[in-house]
């Protein structure tokens with residue numbers, strides 16, 4: 001195996017339409033107008049020396065290495081900044097050019113440490129390569145004069161080193177930070193010989209605005225910016241292309257390895273979701289795979305107060321199967337259930353629901369998407385006919401207006417946020433609907449046109465008021481609605497939104513957003529050109545969330561912003577495989593492809609394929625399983641890759657449900673918080689240790705490739721298969737590709753998907769079938785999947801969760817860039833340096849009246865429970881609203897959230913909890929008790945498995 005090579009063409013491709021013909025070194029070449037001579041040469045196989053150019057960045061023309069001669073033109077222009085012209089005759093290898101290049105290179109090397117043999121970049125250094133290419137063999141100037149060789153290193157970042165003594169001031173890092181990442185953390189300060197790269201205001205990287213995305217490190221042609229893992233472990237030897245296991249962007253990476261160890265993750269240029277970019281999590285936070293707390297042996301215990309006992313896989317599987325059979329014999333078929341996770345591959349999720357339906361004989365299967373994006377499925381299916389976002393990420397580059405609702409992409413979907421920022425810098429307009437002043441409201445070179453800081457829980461009010469403006473002011477795209485939607489339903493909806501109670505003025509009181517701002521935002525969305533809606537968990541984790549998704553769809557249909565590039569309705573999925581886990585039939589009422597279990601024809605195809613009769617009644621959702629456990633009818637659960645105790649609402653109720661069960665099986669990488677209540681622990685494998693697929697927020701199915709053997713002995717799909725076989729329902733797959741073949745056989749929207757096709761095309765977006773053999777980047781072109789688009793009334797119903805004298809503030813929750821969900825992975829990496837603990841954001845006014853100062857411990861209490869954490873006093877949140885993240889188990893933010901949930905899907909109302917905040921001396925009794933339980937649960941007997 002070798003490193004996956006990617007050609008660097010020096011400058012980005014041109015989007016020019018007309019072809020331009022020229023000659024380069026006598027070869028006839030034809031390229032699109034606007035292409036640089038450098039790129040035209042590289043595409044024709046003529047390599048030009050270069051240092052400041054790279055094809056992910058706009059040409060800069062500073063290093064003078066890429067000079068060419070052109071017949072009829074004086075001088076030696078830089079090929080990276082000179083576009084091709086018809087009939088041009090270019091020469092790249094004249095004696096004059098060779099002499100100039102060698103002289104320039106000599107100057108670079110005379111101010112560069114000559115430690116190539118011991119340099120970490122030896123063998124992967126463009127300066128070294130280019131010196132060789134231009135034939136430099138000696139340097140005449142020596143080191144006597146002024147130089148930069150003694151400059152101090154900046155080792156403040158845990159993941160990369162900055163050694164300015166090796167810098168050639170090519171500014172690729174600065175441009176990567178601006179163009180690719182959009183953070184503008186770097187500058188070239190001073191001029192001439194004094195020029196140097198500075199982070200922030202000449203600060204250490206960790207003190208600057210740098211978000212550690214690594215784009216500058218990737219762009220650097222020397223060892224000036226280099227991954228610490230390469231410095232410590234040496235240059236990688238081989239690589240495997242795979243998919244990030246963190247968020248729903250689905251970045252594609254080359255896992256670069258030495259032997260069986262990952263040296264670094266390098267974003268893959270051909271990855272269609274990320275186009276060669278990444279964030280700090282995907283690029284750097286992979287060390288959890290080797291963390292000492294990872295459990296690699298199966299473990300059992302009789303009671304949850306017993307210490308764990310390591311056992312063999314055989315014993316663990318047969319014991320679990322026996323316990324499950326006993327429970328069903330004693331309490332009936334419905335006493336068991338299974339939960340899969342959006343962290344797992346499609347194939348793993350598919351097998352868990354198959355185990356439940358065919359092996360347990362009931363439909364008690366659910367997924368953690370229940371608590372995040374289940375309403376997306378419901379809302380978009382009802383209106384458009386498909387439970388998924390409508391666009392690919394590339395589409396944003398054709399948007400003129402973006403409306404961002406309840407999403408914070410710079411923290412939760414960073415690579416997509418960089419694409420958004422790029423488009424915004426090109427002039428697109430932004431509307432932000434969010435209780436907090438998220439970064440995108442104002443960030444370098446981005447200034448949102450409107451920020452609607454609504455009160456948590458009032459999305460439907462604001463969106464329906466926007467619809468009121470669009471209808472009242474005649475901004476409806478009537479031609480689109482008449483052609484593509486049900487006209488009668490539209491008229492009923494239009495009459496409804498026109499009611500006085502739906503006007504911005506009427507909704508101002510409930511939402512807190514000035515009527516004029518709602519009106520202005522509605523006008524911009526309806527008339528600003530291509531308008532695209534992106535939304536996140538700030539939409540989906542409310543009691544009226546299915547209604548909100550419907551309200552969003554209504555706006556898009558009314559304005560014709562659906563069914564073409566640059567528009568659409570796009571849920572930003574939280575975890576890597578939220579879309580996939582939903583597609584795979586993980587919900588209790590649906591088979592793969594969102595088909596109801598009561599549909600006899602559909603169920604019949606599964607029964608025939610699986611050789612077993614299936615239940616036609618929908619099974620229990622997660623919350624119903626926990627209720628049934630407390631009531632005594634639900635006794636055993638298999639939980640793969642999900643920490644429901646930390647991630648689900650109303651922790652004490654989850655704990656009570658788990659404690660009431662007789663056999664809790666946790667299948668995970670670490671002893672997570674749910675494992676405190678487990679009787680069986682089955683160690684899981686990381687995404688680096690298995691094959692499979694993830695489906696990102698664009699419906700893009702991408703391969704996850706095994707880069708090392710599973711340290712626990714089995715990939716997760718194999719463990720589910722072992723359990724199913726032990727239970728008596730046979731499963732025999734030799735490879736996840738066979739599972740995908742079965743999914744394709746049984747699922748019309750996946751009929752054309754296979755591992756072979758994914759190998760060939762890199763990725764496909766479903767639907768992928770006979771009608772769309774290479775997938776579907778943009779949905780609903782020419783017609784909605786359900787036929788006519790359906791307008792549905794969206795009456796605003798205030799949540800039952802009300803503030804009052806006892807609980808006067810509204811708590812809303814979210815994520816931070818460096819951490820991921822409950823932090824199981826990222827807390828076990830150096831990412832903790834950015835976020836060691838969850839903090840409570842509180843407005844200065846609310847803090848002052850409570851006597852709370854920045855950094856103080858505060859108690860936050862709701863009617864569900866209370867917890868303590870430290871305060872962060874900030875005006876990012878409005879008065880009356882407090883905010884926290886939920887990444888740390890020591891905080892247990894979900895102790896406070898309540899049992900309220902969406903009317904249609906039971907998605908919990910994480911984003912609205914009435915609370916009181918008061919000064920505190922430190923952790924509550926509950927937290928202390930919980931810490932003690934955690935410690936005792938982690939005791940593992942030293943009886944090793946054979």
Ligand code: SF4
Nearest residue numbers: 167168170171173220
């Ligand atoms: S740090 Fe690297 S990319 Fe930045 S200017 Fe120096 S050599 Fe160029």
Ligand code: SF4
Nearest residue numbers: 177210211213214216
């Ligand atoms: S790591 Fe990313 S954010 Fe930080 S300086 Fe480099 S490009 Fe900018």
Ligand code: SF4
Nearest residue numbers: 244246247251279282
């Ligand atoms: S966490 Fe998301 S944005 Fe970051 S690298 Fe992974 S997929 Fe990309």
Ligand code: FES
Nearest residue numbers: 052061063066080
């Ligand atoms: S590569 Fe063209 S001037 Fe540097």
